[in-house]
Amino acid sequence: MTRPAPIVTDDNASFWEAARGGKLVAQGCRECGRLRHPPRPMCPECHSIQQETVELAGTGTVYSYAILHHPRNPAFTYPVIAVLVDLDEGVRIVSNLVGVEPADVRIGAPVHVTFETTADDMAVPVFEPDGPPA
Ligand SMILES: [Zn+2]
Numbered sequence: 001m002t003r004p005a006p007i008v009t010d011d012n013a014s015f016w017e018a019a020r021g022g023k024l025v026a027q028g029c030r031e032c033g034r035l036r037h038p039p040r041p042m043c044p045e046c047h048s049i050q051q052e053t054v055e056l057a058g059t060g061t062v063y064s065y066a067i068l069h070h071p072r073n074p075a076f077t078y079p080v081i082a083v084l085v086d087l088d089e090g091v092r093i094v095s096n097l098v099g100v101e102p103a104d105v106r107i108g109a110p111v112h113v114t115f116e117t118t119a120d121d122m123a124v125p126v127f128e129p130d131g132p133p134a
Contacts (some may be wrong), residue, residue: 001075005120012039014053019123024113026091041088058113058125060087074130075114075119085111085127099128 008016016023027037031048032104042049063084072078081097083105098107098114111127118124 003075003116003118003124005118005122006124011041015039016122018053018055019125020121022115023058024058024087024125025053026056026087026089027051035091035098039091054089056087056089056091058087059130060085060093060111060127061073062086062097062105062107062111062122063092065097065105075130081105083111087128093125094102096126097128098126104129105126 005018006012006016014027015025018117024074026040028035028051028080029043029046030050030052032043032046032047033045036044036055043051051065054100065081065083068080079102081098081100081102083095084100086094087093096116097111098116110130113125114128115123116126
């Protein structure tokens with residue numbers, strides 16, 4: 001069983017299309033240049049609706065995390081670690097942390113993006129630590 005596919009909307013279609021291709025992107029405002037995530041129609045800074053898709057490096061640090069205990073879904077591998085990652089470009093993203101035991105997760109740890117396949121041949125970005133556990 002694989003993860004459920006993400007729900008694609010007009011606003012987030014470019015994000016999920018990039019993820020399917022193994023790329024992490026954010027929306028960039030064409031007026032003021034601010035990057036934003038999650039995708040939405042208007043810039044929170046200058047209210048412009050002119051936007052572009054900007055590819056990100058996929059590197060950042062753990063801002064915070066939580067271990068999800070229940071209810072369990074057979075489509076996921078446990079433990080599931082929900083993580084907030086501060087990406088190097090200044091965007092914060094909600095994701096999962098993989099390849100690490102919950103006891104070894106550290107706030108501020110450097111992480112990088114990888115992708116997990118979902119149903120419907122799509123993919124979701126998840127993050128794994130850069131190095132061995134501290
Ligand atoms: Zn703007």
